Amino acid sequence: MSIALITLGGTIAMGGVDRGRTGVVTRLTGVDLTAAVPGLAELGVPVDVRDVQAVPSANLTGRQMLDVVDEASRAVAEGANGVVVTQGTDTLEESAFLADLVWPHAAPLVFTGAMRNPTLAGPDGPANLLAALRVAAAPDARDLGVLVAVNDEVHAARWLRKTHSTSTATFASPNAGPLGQVIEGEVRVLTRPSRHAPLPPVDADRLDAARVALYVVTLDDDGLLLGGLADTHQGLVVAGFGVGHVPSALAPVLGELAGRIPVVLTSRSGAGSVLRNTYGAVGSETDLQRRGLLNGGLLDPYKARVLLRLLLAGGADSTELTAALARHG
Structure with a gap:
């Protein structure tokens, strides 16, 4: 059993300020991200890190997201039980929904990100990444389509909205609520909506x-x-x-x-x-x-x-x- 981790940059991967520039810009790799997660070893699942894009989520394109879905599909074909994608939160609700529309596998594809970068007090990236990895490894998360794991909640990508510009509780599903929660390290799926068939492959x-x-x-x-x-x-x-x-x-x-x-x-x-x-x-x-x-x-x-x-x-x-x-x- 293994989980693939695809990294795309964003706040979760910002680790410092480059010399001569303002703002947090230095990018952390997937290895850096997993090294900063307390309790990851207790998960007991190997993580296959795949650093794919180093791009702010405002610059992501539909073509790049199709590439991410293809990379995630390759990981599943190679034996991964689930896939986690880290990216910036600015466009996460759109990119995760695009992925959901074309994701053909039962294996979980789980998006996550962060609102506070690692240079700030109380960064939420490590907790969100650990929750996402737990969801990707959970048998109950299979065949639910693309999911988003944030703030110890599990959301369906098709209902997720970013509702606040800075709050760590920004993500919500106003019309449906979360599908489940991560409680004491256990993924609890509380409702299982019917899943739509994926759209045909898109050029x-x-x-x-x-x-x-x-x-x-x-x-x-x-x-x-x-x-x-x-x-x-x-x-x-x-x-x-x-x-x-x-x-x-x-x-x-x-x-x-x-x-x-x-x-x-x-x-x-x-x-x-x-x-x-x-x-x-x-x-x-x-x-x-x-x-x-x-x-x-x-x-x-x-x-x-x-x-x-x-x-x-x-x-x-x-x-x-x-x-x-x-x-x-």
């Missing part, structure tokens, strides 16, 4: 070419910034008010776009679902769907964009887009 070049915009609706919004978007992008995600509303002046602009490219309606609220047929005024969810917008359901705007890019890169038609949004949202 990285096509993913690079799939440009999907995200537009957040604001007070008194007339949509001027959306002019010409259908000429430069293949899809659009709209983060509307509340249950999926926009100003009435914006509704025809979005309807015109929906006649040319897929437009997915989500909520900017942070939790809860876009509705389907409760309100009927111009700019309501019912009106927007009548104009051709696709309902994103419980998907937050960021995950909807990840999903739409993968679907477009895979050549999904309108029927397949609608079915996938209904399944994942």
Whole structure:
């Protein structure tokens, strides 16, 4: 039995200040990270360290995340019982969700990171890494898709949100809660949601070419910034008010776009679902769907964009887009 550890940089791997520069930038390797984890030896599982990328998570790309999934798949094929990925927390909710959409294995793929770097008092990286390794080694964590282990909680990547810019308790799953907890070193899975089948393999070049915009609706919004978007992008995600509303002046602009490219309606609220047929005024969810917008359901705007890019890169038609949004949202 072994666990593969894939490292991508981020706060968890920042170990000092380089001479002549400000801010914490020196990168720790996977060996450095595991050496700083108290109690790792008691886990009793060899850790196969694979330093893949040294990049802030703000610079991660969809192509790189597909490469990470491929590397994790190789580790499983070579005998790893689970895989842990460490990265920065800025984009962790998006990268973990992308991985979840294409991860085909029963073996756990567990993401983690840190909010406090090792130069600060009380860094959370070692505890989060130990928890992630425990989850990756736990038989009960199999066949749950991609997971995120932080703050001794186990979350499904498809529901995870980063909710605070600095708190170590930043990660939460507002619509569902965590799947489990790590208690006295034991992984306790408290609920087992049904797992969606992975999307078909996606060509990285096509993913690079799939440009999907995200537009957040604001007070008194007339949509001027959306002019010409259908000429430069293949899809659009709209983060509307509340249950999926926009100003009435914006509704025809979005309807015109929906006649040319897929437009997915989500909520900017942070939790809860876009509705389907409760309100009927111009700019309501019912009106927007009548104009051709696709309902994103419980998907937050960021995950909807990840999903739409993968679907477009895979050549999904309108029927397949609608079915996938209904399944994942």
